[in-house]
Amino acid sequence: MTVIGFHASHEQIPPSRLLGDVRHAEQAGFQAAMCSDHIEPWSQRQGHSGFAWSWLGAAMATTNLPFGVVSAPGQRYHPAVIAQASATLAEMFPDRFWVALGSGEHMNEHVTGQHWPRKEQRNQRLLECVDVIRRLHAGEEVSHDGLVTVDRARVWSRPASPPPLVVPAVSVETARWGASWADGLATINQPADHLADMLAAYRDAGGRGKTVLQVHLSWAPTEQEAYAIAYDQWRTNVWAPPVPWDLETAGHFDALGDGVSEQQVRGSVLVSSDLGRLTGWIADLVGLGFDEVYLHHVGQDQEPYLDAFGQHVLPQLSGL
Structure with missing residues (x-):
């Protein structure tokens, strides 16, 4: 059965509030958590970047969830x-921590x-x-x-x-390369056929351990609000490598983000006010064969999302 986890985004939320969010996520029914490890956010609008390793000690001590971090x-x-x-x-x-x-x-x-x-x-x-x-x-x-x-x-x-020690990858080539040394594979939501190719490349090259998918999504009670959240917070994250590897500051990402289209945003973030539609999209990704799927609501206010998903989405995904 696939583990459905919560992604804690240090770039968007102050660490004190993010600690409350991950506790809320456990209460809502999420089964695991993972977090980023940045010193700079992707955008000046996001405005935060707590030290992941300090936060992880507090989060693991005050929940029973297993955790991962990308570093x-x-x-x-x-x-x-x-x-x-x-x-x-x-x-x-013990047995509650992994690092990509x-x-x-x-x-x-x-x-x-x-x-x-x-x-x-x-x-x-x-x-x-x-x-x-x-x-x-x-x-x-x-x-x-x-x-x-x-x-x-x-x-x-x-x-x-x-x-x-897990390999983070966004390409088939990196997934295949990581199979030679890693204890697992982690990636982000991309077209289903590409994700399937990555999984196959990793396993065919002898890759061992679990496979992890992080899914960016934006939910709000109205479609307009859901898209506005995604555009405001995540339009600087639509670029394929090498762009995210080589830009130097959040200001540089913001400059590129000014010309991003709605199609580009929706290509990187699952955007909908319809919880049933989001559940279906996530279920399709689970069906590709990932062992763990971490949901990242790209908004800065996590509470409404956690309550809604805990009540309406997680129960539908629990048997997958």
Whole structure:
């Protein structure tokens, strides 16, 4: 049975309120949660960016939900820091935590003042970081000289079972590449045939572990309001790579977002005031075979959405 989870968007909601939202989500019937890990929002209108690792400790201590986070080692975070942070959460909350490790986005990584590498270099750096993190989770003392440097690092507090390291991917090629090293696959809503191809590529290449889908949606009592929320909050997120990888600031994303069409917004966000229609769209995505589907209402006010979905949508999805 597919797990239906709640996505906690740090870029849009202050961490104190987001903590209340994830508790509300558990009460509404969501079975898991995941969150982003940014230092900069996608838009100045979103206006927030809490530190995910601090928030995760509070969220996991005050709910019973399993959690995941999407992060990027190698520049803003040294891999030893990610290894220690993830090991601590997994030790405190056994079998309730996973982390998706990506190659990063310039908007988050430029704060170090370091050069922004080409994509192939970032992928190689990610592989080095994954190897370092796995070795540290296994209890080794690790030294490494490459695209990242590690000097005699060791993680002393470790869980009995290390947290799964998942590959975040939006292309078939990345899904296939991730199968060689990852403990699972995570992606976002895209056309169904493309998602099916990604799942097939990951499994056919020997990919193991769970598959995770994050679905962006916008619901409100009226169609006009549902679209207005999506346009205001998520029009800067309609661009395919390499655009989201290489832009430097929220201001740059906002400048590109000024010319976005309604068709582009609706191509990235499931927009409707009809809960039955949204339930059907989500059920179709569940039917592709994902193990976990995380719903992200792109509005900043989560309470009406959580109440409506808890009453009308989650019960319909529970048997899928």
